[in-house]
Amino acid sequence: MQVVFLCLAEKWLALSLPICAVVIFIVQRLYLRTSRQLRFLELESRAGVFSSFLESVEGLETIRAFGWADNAVRANVSSVDQAQRPEFLLLCLQRWLGVVLDLLGAGVATPVVGLAVSLRGRGEVTGAQVGTALNLMLVANSTLLKLVESWTSLETSLGAVARLKGLQESTPSERGRRGGLEPSESWPTRGCLDLRGITASYRPGSVAIQNLSLGISAGQKLIVFGRTGSGKSTFLLTLLRLLELQSGSIELDGIDISQVSVDLLRERCFVTLSQDPLLLSNETVRFNLDPDSSASDETIVSALTKTGLWAHFRSSQLGGAALDRQLAMFPEMSVGQMQLFALSRALVKAATLRRDAGTRPVVLLDEPTSALDAVTEAAIYRIIDEELTSRGHTVIIVAHRLGVLRWYMKRGRDTVVEMVNGKFSPVDFE
Secondary structure, rough: OOHHHHHHHHHHHHHHHHHHHHHHHHHHHHHHHHHHHHHHHHHHHHHHHHHEEEEEEEHEEEEEEEEHHHHHHHHHHHHHHHHHHHHHHHHHHHHHHHHHHHHHHHHHHHHHHHHHHHOOOOOOHHHHHHHHHHHHHHHHHHHHHHHHHHHHHHHHHHHHHHHHHHHHOOOOOOOOOOOOOOOOOOOOOOEEEEEEEEEOEEEEEEEEEEEEEEEEEEOEEEEEEEOOOHHHHHHHHHHOOOOOOOEEEEEEEEEEEHEEEEEEEEHHHHHEEEEOOOOOOOOOEEEEOOOOOOOOOOOHHHHHOOOOOHHHHHHOOOOOOOOOOOOOOOOOHHHHOOOOOOOHHHHHHHHHHHHHHOOOOOEEEEEEOOOOOOOHHHHHHHHHHHHHHHHHOEEEEEOOOOHHHHOOOOOOEEEEEEOOOOOEEEEEEO
């Protein structure tokens, strides 16, 4: 509409619009080529700031213990300084674009004003026509300038979208690993595992575990220990199919787990307890224990009582209130209590699966006592032995050392293997 009005007012002034469009097109091409790269550099350098900050927070105890505070401060300041460089250059480039576009508008307005002054008094062009044409031309050029600024801002902001798209394309997806086999609703009924020459790796040319073969009977406790990097956690990832096998097979109660949907496998067949349990403090205690809302109140209270946490929740909430109100808020807990809470969640899930479907899921414990004292460690292993192993669940425990775990081993039922360089080595624990 601005172009139409400009043509109606003074047709010869509308000839400046194509010229302005060509100039603006050239300017935005030059600007985008630089600003897009600066935006990428800014995002990359900002990631370095976040990494440096998070590493400092997570290693704060070590930094203070070794007196590395000054070095950590210098590293953080250096990362912030590096992150400011592309951002400062990007701001300078934006100011350059603004100056160029403003100069273009001034370059168009100046000839119009000069023409109006030179033709004054001749009667060929009235002041109203010149004023109308000049106003419309400036408005039309302003519209073009805003279009360029918005377009360049959009192009620059698409850098974040490009990073997300690259992450999506480079990250393996589980959509193609659904599996076509539909086992019975009561599977697994026993929890018998059979490993047949399994080999897995994170990247080509580097094998994490190789040629593992082992039969794990139903209700057996398998203890896997070894040094850091020996492949213990990788072994658990293969059971959950978070890491696919290169060769071999894993059978659970006679069914190859690679033929089963990963959702069904993780929901029904395995109960996991990691060394760093995920707890949502902004959610209720009930939600953290039973996200699916499938467990009864008795099951939740029983699990908390067995781990010794029920008294803590009752004392921190309203003592005589209803169960929903007692479990409405998530209280502060120590590291040991968080491990016991994660164990309570495993007990709730195992009891719910036994009651509803009659299944016996395999319990996977990845260093469940890595940051606990000897008393709490003994309590956790006692609960595992009484509430899981004695109830027929197959339990696989990954640990750095045997320690207190020796007290709860039984010959003929439990098996201890040492993992060295991705291979199993049987160990006699007596």
